[in-house]
Amino acid sequence: MKDTGLVTATEFLRHPSMVGSAFPATGRMVRRMLAPVDWSTIEVAVEYGPGSGRFTFAMLERLRPDAKLIAIETGAEFVEKLRAATEDPRLIVVEGSAEDIGRHLVDCDLDHADLILSGLPFSTLVPDDAARIMRATAVALAPSGIFAAYQMRTAIRPLIERHFAALRHGYEWWNVPPCHLYWATTARPDTRVGSAPTRGG
Numbered sequence: 001m002k003d004t005g006l007v008t009a010t011e012f013l014r015h016p017s018m019v020g021s022a023f024p025a026t027g028r029m030v031r032r033m034l035a036p037v038d039w040s041t042i043e044v045a046v047e048y049g050p051g052s053g054r055f056t057f058a059m060l061e062r063l064r065p066d067a068k069l070i071a072i073e074t075g076a077e078f079v080e081k082l083r084a085a086t087e088d089p090r091l092i093v094v095e096g097s098a099e100d101i102g103r104h105l106v107d108c109d110l111d112h113a114d115l116i117l118s119g120l121p122f123s124t125l126v127p128d129d130a131a132r133i134m135r136a137t138a139v140a141l142a143p144s145g146i147f148a149a150y151q152m153r154t155a156i157r158p159l160i161e162r163h164f165a166a167l168r169h170g171y172e173w174w175n176v177p178p179c180h181l182y183w184a185t186t187a188r189p190d191t192r193v194g195s196a197p198t199r200g201g
């Protein structure tokens, strides 16, 4: 996708708390964020807030030919650009909120995600929305799944720790702004019990 960063900057000016940054992610941060993932095991990947698609296209390069990538984005402008940018049949771009991940998976006839990557600015989201998104994330992930997130600030950390038993942290300076990187696994059992939407249910 041709991305001059203009769409990101414009959308940031229109919705600063939802977009979080006026600049798309750098190639270096994308590579670092995606490096710990074992792509041979990922059948269903989900991306929250793909924005200009920097992570989306890097994920498509790494995903298996039979995998699916569900990209969930609230910004209509981003959705339109992303849909126009590729005909890759593995990519499904959903206009909606990450909060409804369970329903979006069901709509795509999928049970769970093996990987959820978040670009959402958790520190500027309404706290109740952030808490709901994190809970829905832990429910939507397969037991062996991985949740990955990049963030300017550390507000997301207690939310992750509430729902995941294992957490790795890194920091990437080469991005505007520099970001904390998180990789979480092992969703806590109390999060998962009885919460998942089901197909046809």
Ligand SMILES: C[S@@+](CC[C@H](N)C(=O)[O-])C[C@H]1O[C@@H](n2cnc3c(N)ncnc32)[C@H](O)[C@@H]1O
Residues within 6 Å of the ligand: 008, 018, 019, 020, 021, 023, 024, 025, 048, 049, 050, 051, 052, 053, 054, 055, 072, 073, 074, 075, 078, 096, 097, 098, 099, 119, 120, 121
């Ligand atoms: C920091 S930007 C992502 C930047 C992107 N990774 C890039 O490099 O271009 C955050 C994105 O999350 C989207 N967003 C905010 N709240 C959302 C929500 N609840 N569900 C889905 N997307 C959301 C925004 O519209 C924005 O595109």
